[in-house]
Amino acid sequence: MVDSTDKKLLDILKENSRLSFADLGRKINLSPSSVRERVQKLEEEGVIKKYDIQINNKLIGYDLEAFILLKVFPGKLKYVINKVNEFPEITVAHRITGNQNIHLKVVVENQLRLQKLLDKLMQFGDTNTFLILSEITK
Amino acid sequence: MVDSTDKKLLDILKENSRLSFADLGRKINLSPSSVRERVQKLEEEGVIKKYDIQINNKLIGYDLEAFILLKVFPGKLKYVINKVNEFPEITVAHRITGNQNIHLKVVVENQLRLQKLLDKLMQFGDTNTFLILSEITK
């Protein structure tokens, strides 16, 4: 199970996942080896799914981000779920409860690209789009 | 500017941000030093905002995830944006266009916790909640 030490490690890694085991150990008064053991176990158990980075997409030419709610046409859900992989613009996809059944986060260069994406998605179901104005930083 | 080599690095780091500069270099045929230079510049420019981890919340006792659209009461927006920080359940918050103006992702232990959170959020505005059933993996 995940104890309070593990939770501390997870919290720290959430803020900076590139810290060395030595640094992590210093922060929570544990030897590097012990930290390594714990982190490795968290990986094996699947608690840590992935080490990744947060990118400022605007700085690399992707100026538009949006959430799209998709109400998939009856009987097409499985098909659409598979199709999701083929869209590089879709960065995260979730199945959700409610009137719509799929929630997407998309990142595109500009409005034209979003329009083209929506044209395609409209073949799968009804779309409801919310442009992202900014992230509220915590 | 960000060239194609940088984009490759970003793509790789998005999948595994704990790789060493040496490993990154092996993947794209570049020396560790060069990789280090590039990654450091990407950090300085703000392209890489953060190194973080993706956690399987269900495995640590947080069984419920949801998206919440919030239509904040008139004149209360700034107040609410500041309040967001006080909710540990809120993992990401965005300002969005449309009928609602804030999009939240929340992680809670169970339905009761969600209910309590919604009770509080309802003081700020009208809520629209979508439970997350699963993530569609890419």
Add this chain to the structure above:
DNA sequence: TTTGAAAATAGACAACT
């Protein structure tokens, strides 16, 4: 969980192209 020791890497700097 800790210690210890070998292998690998990080970080800094000078030099090269």
Add this chain to the structure above:
DNA sequence: AGTTGTCTATTTTCAAA
């Protein structure tokens, strides 16, 4: 400019306690 080699300090890794 971007890239590379070299150097040392630090870290990772793994065995053993």
